[in-house]
Amino acid sequence: xxxxxxxxxxxxxxxxxxxxxxxxxxxxxxxxxxxxxxxxxxxxxxxxxxxxxxxxxxxxxxxxxxxxxxxxxxxxxxxxxxxxxxxxxxxxxxxxxxxxxxxxxxxxxxxxxxxxxxxxxxxxxxxxxxxxxxxxxxxxxxxxxxxxxxxxxxxxxxxxxxxx
Amino acid sequence: xxxxxxxxxxxxxxxxxxxxxxxxxxxxxxxxxxxxxxxxxxxxxxxxxxxxxxxxxxxxxxxxxxxxxxxxxxxxxxxxxxxxxxxxxxxxxxxxxxxxxxxxxxxxxxxxxxxxxxxxxxxxxxxxxxxxxxxxxxxxxxxxxxxxxxxxxxxxxxxxxxxxxxxxxxxxxxxxxxxxxxxxxxxxxxxxxxxxxxxxxxxxxxxxxxxxxxxxxxxxxxxxxxxxxxxxxxxxxxxxxxxxxxxxxxxxxxxxxxxxxxxxxxxxxxxxxxxxxxxxxxxxxxxxxxxxxxxxxxxxxxxxxxxxxxxxxxxxxxxxxxxxxxxxxxxxxxxxxxxxxx
Numbered sequence: 001x002x003x004x005x006x007x008x009x010x011x012x013x014x015x016x017x018x019x020x021x022x023x024x025x026x027x028x029x030x031x032x033x034x035x036x037x038x039x040x041x042x043x044x045x046x047x048x049x050x051x052x053x054x055x056x057x058x059x060x061x062x063x064x065x066x067x068x069x070x071x072x073x074x075x076x077x078x079x080x081x082x083x084x085x086x087x088x089x090x091x092x093x094x095x096x097x098x099x100x101x102x103x104x105x106x107x108x109x110x111x112x113x114x115x116x117x118x119x120x121x122x123x124x125x126x127x128x129x130x131x132x133x134x135x136x137x138x139x140x141x142x143x144x145x146x147x148x149x150x151x152x153x154x155x156x157x158x159x160x161x162x163x164x
Numbered sequence: 165x166x167x168x169x170x171x172x173x174x175x176x177x178x179x180x181x182x183x184x185x186x187x188x189x190x191x192x193x194x195x196x197x198x199x200x201x202x203x204x205x206x207x208x209x210x211x212x213x214x215x216x217x218x219x220x221x222x223x224x225x226x227x228x229x230x231x232x233x234x235x236x237x238x239x240x241x242x243x244x245x246x247x248x249x250x251x252x253x254x255x256x257x258x259x260x261x262x263x264x265x266x267x268x269x270x271x272x273x274x275x276x277x278x279x280x281x282x283x284x285x286x287x288x289x290x291x292x293x294x295x296x297x298x299x300x301x302x303x304x305x306x307x308x309x310x311x312x313x314x315x316x317x318x319x320x321x322x323x324x325x326x327x328x329x330x331x332x333x334x335x336x337x338x339x340x341x342x343x344x345x346x347x348x349x350x351x352x353x354x355x356x357x358x359x360x361x362x363x364x365x366x367x368x369x370x371x372x373x374x375x376x377x378x379x380x381x382x383x384x385x386x387x388x389x390x391x392x393x394x395x396x397x398x399x400x401x402x403x404x405x406x407x408x409x410x411x412x413x414x415x416x417x418x419x420x421x422x423x424x425x426x427x428x429x430x431x432x433x434x435x436x437x438x439x440x441x442x443x444x445x446x447x448x449x450x451x452x453x454x455x456x457x458x459x460x461x462x463x464x465x466x467x468x469x470x471x472x473x474x475x476x477x478x479x480x481x482x483x484x485x486x487x488x489x490x491x492x493x494x495x496x497x498x499x500x501x502x503x504x505x506x
Contacts, residue, residue: 021470024470025466025467036202036207038207
């Protein structure tokens with residue numbers, strides 16, 4: 001290694017050791033004056049960028065219906081078998097809708113395959129990373145928790161159109 | 165003054181010192197955590213009270229409430245005795261360090277030092293050497309290999325650095341021609357601080373003080389990556405806290421010693437020429453003493469979070485091959501200075 005210095009390669013000042021120590025002290029003193037990088041969590045929350053894969057959510061259209069057509073691809077592709085979809089017929093133009101849509105958040109591994117495979121852009125990864133539950137039953141998210149208005153997901157949908 | 169009055173005054177002084185020591189020790193722990201955080205661009209403890217100002221009390225209560233585990237294979241009497249030795253030595257050293265000049269309070273002439281012993285410096289040296297026993301006993305009595313290694317390291321390190329420390333002090337004693345800390349402070353009038361007159365002695369003393377207090381870069385007795393926790397691996401609860409407090413108390417004593425011996429103690433250069441009142445002058449002088457100690461404590465903490473630990477052979481090399489000759493050189497230097505100016 002050419003950049004490794006042996007003792008005889010050191011200059012006199014480096015051998016004296018103290019000047020180098022004062023250099024180090026000056027460095028730490030400088031970093032002491034820098035602003036802190038810590039976020040004080042409950043008060044200040046980290047807002048992730050659009051590329052962040054938080055918990056998967058279903059897109060809720062402006063008229064209050066889900067975009068999902070219950071094709072079951074997400075359930076099929078899910079490597080952790082976390083998604084369960086039960087389809088049913090509907091009078092709407094899309095003809096099918098999920099009667100039951102459940103994601104087991106204990107199983108979910110946040111891989112984003114469901115979002116990738118979805119032909120309707122109906123299931124997307126959100127920025128929500130605060131997932132707390134006190135029992136196994138609470139961890140199974142039904143449609144009530146999964147449906148999120150499309151306005152709140154604009155960031156992610158735009159990201160998907162640009163990069164998917 | 166009658167005997168009773170002297171006893172009462174001494175008790176008040178002792179009470180004041182103990183309280184001040186305990187508070188400064190716990191707050192130096194707090195500042196250690198805050199300053200280390202700032203150096204690493206973090207925030208540090210800031211939740212308990214305003215800006216975490218009550219954190220030391222939370223820490224102490226936590227340690228008091230924890231279970232005290234004594235290892236089965238330990239030597240139990242010594243295992244219990246060791247933290248007491250460490251703490252006792254750390255606190256009793258402070259008795260001879262002068263905090264200010266002679267003052268008159270309520271008609272009594274009071275020296276701002278618990279005991280104006282005429283061999284005070286020897287007393288401090290003797291007690292700090294005793295401090296090794298606390299650590300070595302702790303290491304040996306725990307019945308654990310890591311503790312033993314830590315204890316052995318501590319004793320070897322402290323003996324090596326005591327030599328250069330003693331010789332550095334010899335220079336100071338020669339300047340003041342007295343072993344009394346009060347006389348040493350008085351001899352550093354104006355800008356005649358020993359740090360300026362004998363810079364080599366100052367540097368060797370400061371470095372030896374770092375080694376004596378087991379602070380980084382010389383904290384080999386507790387070197388976490390190698391020895392788990394060193395001599396206090398097998399300690400928990402308040403016994404561990406005693407070692408912790410003793411370490412910080414030692415740091416404060418080392419700062420106080422550096423201030424007394426080299427930085428002019430409570431002296432503020434040319435303050436008597438400003439024509440301030442006597443009370444104000446005394447207050448400024450006592451304040452200056454504590455400010456100097458505070459600055460040195462900051463320096464101790466700052467160095468700890470800047471410099472990595474020495475390897476053991478490097479430590480011994482520096483101790484015997486660098487510090488020892490340098491401190492001898494300092495003695496010669498002081499002798500020459502005295503020859504020329506007297």
